[in-house]
Amino acid sequence: MAQLIDDDPRIIEFDVRTDEMLVNMGPQHPSTHGVLRLVLRTDGEVVSEVEPHIGYLHRCAEKIGENLTHRQWIPYTDRMDYLAAMNMNLGWALAVEKLMKYEVSEKARHLRVLIAELNRIASHLVGMGAYGLDLGTFSPFLYAFREREKILDLFEEACGARLTYSYITVGGLTADLPPGWLQKCEAFLDQFEPIIKEYHALLTTNAIFVKRTANIGVMSRELAIEYGCSGPVLRGSGVDQDMRRDGEAIYTAMYDGYAFEVAVMKDGHYPRDHEYPPVPADAVLGDCWHRFFVRMLEVVQSMDLVRQAIDRYSACKGTIGEPLKLTEKMPAGDAYLETEAPKGQMGFYLVSDGSAIPWRVRARSSSFSNLAVAPELCRGCLIADVPAIVGSLDIVMGEIDR
Amino acid sequence: MRGPAFLEKLEAALPGAVTGRNLEALDPWIEVAPERIADVSRWLKESSEPRFDALECVTAVDWCEPDPKKAAKVAWQPRIEMVYHLWSTAARVSLVLKATLPRWKNDTPGELPEIPSVAGVWRTADWHELEVFDISGVNFIGHPDQRRILCPEDWEGYPLRKDYEMPLDYHGIRGR
Numbered sequence: 076m077a078q079l080i081d082d083d084p085r086i087i088e089f090d091v092r093t094d095e096m097l098v099n100m101g102p103q104h105p106s107t108h109g110v111l112r113l114v115l116r117t118d119g120e121v122v123s124e125v126e127p128h129i130g131y132l133h134r135c136a137e138k139i140g141e142n143l144t145h146r147q148w149i150p151y152t153d154r155m156d157y158l159a160a161m162n163m164n165l166g167w168a169l170a171v172e173k174l175m176k177y178e179v180s181e182k183a184r185h186l187r188v189l190i191a192e193l194n195r196i197a198s199h200l201v202g203m204g205a206y207g208l209d210l211g212t213f214s215p216f217l218y219a220f221r222e223r224e225k226i227l228d229l230f231e232e233a234c235g236a237r238l239t240y241s242y243i244t245v246g247g248l249t250a251d252l253p254p255g256w257l258q259k260c261e262a263f264l265d266q267f268e269p270i271i272k273e274y275h276a277l278l279t280t281n282a283i284f285v286k287r288t289a290n291i292g293v294m295s296r297e298l299a300i301e302y303g304c305s306g307p308v309l310r311g312s313g314v315d316q317d318m319r320r321d322g323e324a325i326y327t328a329m330y331d332g333y334a335f336e337v338a339v340m341k342d343g344h345y346p347r348d349h350e351y352p353p354v355p356a357d358a359v360l361g362d363c364w365h366r367f368f369v370r371m372l373e374v375v376q377s378m379d380l381v382r383q384a385i386d387r388y389s390a391c392k393g394t395i396g397e398p399l400k401l402t403e404k405m406p407a408g409d410a411y412l413e414t415e416a417p418k419g420q421m422g423f424y425l426v427s428d429g430s431a432i433p434w435r436v437r438a439r440s441s442s443f444s445n446l447a448v449a450p451e452l453c454r455g456c457l458i459a460d461v462p463a464i465v466g467s468l469d470i471v472m473g474e475i476d477r
Numbered sequence: 478m479r480g481p482a483f484l485e486k487l488e489a490a491l492p493g494a495v496t497g498r499n500l501e502a503l504d505p506w507i508e509v510a511p512e513r514i515a516d517v518s519r520w521l522k523e524s525s526e527p528r529f530d531a532l533e534c535v536t537a538v539d540w541c542e543p544d545p546k547k548a549a550k551v552a553w554q555p556r557i558e559m560v561y562h563l564w565s566t567a568a569r570v571s572l573v574l575k576a577t578l579p580r581w582k583n584d585t586p587g588e589l590p591e592i593p594s595v596a597g598v599w600r601t602a603d604w605h606e607l608e609v610f611d612i613s614g615v616n617f618i619g620h621p622d623q624r625r626i627l628c629p630e631d632w633e634g635y636p637l638r639k640d641y642e643m644p645l646d647y648h649g650i651r652g653r
Binding site for chain 1: 503562
């Protein structure tokens, strides 16, 4: 009998320590935010190793980009971070405009800020609501979606789509706002502002929520930079970097004259331009709670930016101008541009051989780099903390797999 | 900051590593001998001023024209161009490194060209290089665990090569 066991290669696992176990989490799992598969090596409740497997949503977007003109690829950028499609459109449009040295009209510029910041609010609302779901509380999700719905209604009225907009395009926007839209948008902001307090009561200061997130998955600033993390994940670790302020001229020019403070902890406190609940005593800079909190601050900050953009947009005379032709030729050369999307720095690299069809397009996804750090953060945590950590990174698989 | 003085220091520290430059481009770039890429990266991260502590993106661009009629007209040589986008979080400046590889090692189709991995310099390069290996077909020497990351493990070919042909059948799934 003993001889038989030795000979059978399938029984080799008897040699493995009996208390270690491989747990497969996903790709169909509600708290992996899409089709992400995590293989956990566990010892009882303690996770010793996490290995993410990605690629389930790979749609060859970069290859498709080599066969379409620059403007025809806009709908494919929608489907990357489909929760913030406006910001994806903007990233690609600006990268092409950088290569073509094209500048949009001032009115279009303010409209872009307005739309992109509104989409940032919507994206962070999903991030917040879904994070509650990950931790086992259902109601914040409904509260978040109730308000997000109103933003989607606004977008639907502006461009006809609720999720994949293709609204911002190379050389401007596909259409101007319909009459009465700005009033509706302002009404939404007025109604939305007091609701932020509700969110803080539901999650930010909720004792259970704090227990589940404070001092969990702590990421040092060095680790965050080493892994190329960006956006709220990077700022949650205390790195003062925001492409809207620190990026390239073509992007920062968009925010010229706008007043905003980067949501990051500096000298032991967050920006004091708004009231917000105090940081819990257990929270450590770089943990899940701080990553979540940075997003909440950005919601308020984006509201400010939307208000400023409304003022500036309405002060502009004339039209937003026409976008570039579908077949407008690009100069030969290459350009790389990173923009601050809600999930982090979204980079588009574009190589042109002089025709309207790019020779090579590359999408540098923020979630891709943010997810790569998950194995480091999950080492030695409890199984129940894995969704808390992965959820705090706020990833979107459409952007990771492209 | 990214001007000639910066390059002089790099050349003094690592003679012969820089093989080309274009400081007037939209994104100023320097071209590095492929076998020195890891040394240059380490120098840029640890010793240069400013320190390029973040790697944003790794890309491979395939310069190849599969159509022989068009290929006769193009001005460039067939090659694989590796592009690394670096960023300095302290100084908030970027830098682009480029390296030129042959399309196939020893001109034998199917033999992947090789370049040293920079995953030991910036840990984020780990996944980025996996992606380049997977879809552009470049071997990274010294990579801790080279495998396909986006495509299935048993996928054949490298989709972002210009002469790639879509398989007509994959486990009974029709390709066209």
